Amino acid sequence: MRQTAILALILLAACGQQPAGKPVERMELGANGKITDLNAPKPTPSAVPVAKVASACQPVTFEQAKLTDCVADPAKDRIAMVLGPKGEAPYRSFAQFAAKRSADASPVVFAMNAGMFDGEGKPIGYYVENGDRLKELNRNDGPGNFHMKPNGVFFGSDGKWQIRTSDDFYHNVGDRPKFGTQSGPMLVIDGKLHPQISQDGPSRTIRDGVGIDPQGRAHFVISDEAVSFGKLARYFRDAVKAKNALYLDGTVSALWDPATGRMDSRAPIGPIVVVSAK
Template sequence: MKRLIALAAFLPLSACGEQPAGEPVVRTEIGSGVAEKAAAPSPTPTPTSSVASACESVTFEGAALTHCLADPATHRITTKLGPTGGAPYRSLTKLAADRSDDAPKVAFAMNGGMYDGEGKPIGYYVENGDRLKELNRADGPGNFHMKPNGVFFGTGGKWQIRTADDFYTNVGERPDFGTQSGPMLVIDGELHPEISENGPSKAIRNGVGIDAKGRAHFVISEGPVSFGIIARYFRDVLETPDALFLDGSVSALWDPATDRLDNRAPIGPMIVVEHKDEP
């Protein structure tokens, strides 16, 4: 398939802007009737590397999406918040600039979980085996608390998505990486019960799902879409039994193979997919 990736641009909502330190950034709830501002498309980048991109452009129900595939046979997944002992990067651009020449090559990276006004995760977060934030099972407003929410986590080449309650009950060992977000998009092959077919809330959105082969599928929309569209793409096309919403309006992708590096609104935790070996 010809891999052409449109650069998704977006405008931050006032609800997604900087908040007082420690206060969670609230996202618009599913079906609230509040539509996020539309984002203008950006120019399409051209491939700049001899390495094939792990991402491809697709169309589903009339919506332009970018689908990136991480395979445990060839990739490893890590989470990244900021430099060791430092404040969160808040952008993929700063993450890219801080990568050393001898670091593993990045296949792609996305924002990966909701955060407070300082860019720190509001839910479970593990980086390099260190737990920086405990599991959050509290009630509250916004998409994060549209239960069930869930955790994307893994150790080595085994990657999983579980609802927060399932994770709390059944996961005893700390994973190498983990990030909590919400809501779940697909749960055991069924859509989240509160996701409507094509609700009024539209935003650039991204999510992750795990297929039966253990591969991680990352999807980001190239324009504002409903929760229903992105959830059905995971269920019906990618056939991921479980999929997790990562965020909306601030969603961003770094794809080095095509020189795509989204940089619009401040973000928090990031999911980095690396090549296991030098290509």
């Protein structure tokens, strides 16, 4: 009986010890058949107040996949990048950002994760916030989606928003923009799909990206179910008619839409793109 009791206590103690969480790995490339995240979680909206305004985000269906397309219009919206309070650690969530946001700040139209990051939530590529460059352009080679060349930069100033490949940005953009974030891979380049993105590869996860339509509006699109690189890229090319589109991230992809009360919180995030009313 004594040995049985001791064994039971050992088992109970083991059950109470949970392993530390591991940072999210975003290493799938999609074009080489490697599968890394077939069981990506669905969006997990938090209970937040619903703003009394029309939503800029609309549900769409593309090739039988459910997506949400949020549109920022330069005529009435402004875009900014946000990482964390000046001199402090990144927010890592919309909830933390909302809690510390000034009460007299312009209303948030929507926000989305925007750019890949390290274990501390800091950007691994070019990053400009309110005209301050916090990270230089990253043209290094390496593994993972970010280094699936060409990658690119989403940036802008004074209501003019652009997406360029990192090499194009390096050679042709001299003035520092008001905001900027580097990510990868590019999804659409001069109207054509990234050459390494397969038609509908086996890698599936929740993904988000940004593209500029012919009217100069920025479409921030997040999938509401696991999709391939190819499907998201084709949405930007065929539905948005974007000449250039950039992948922002996968698995950790998240949207905050105050108009509907949606605030995704599936995993810690890094840089945040915030669209607010002028």
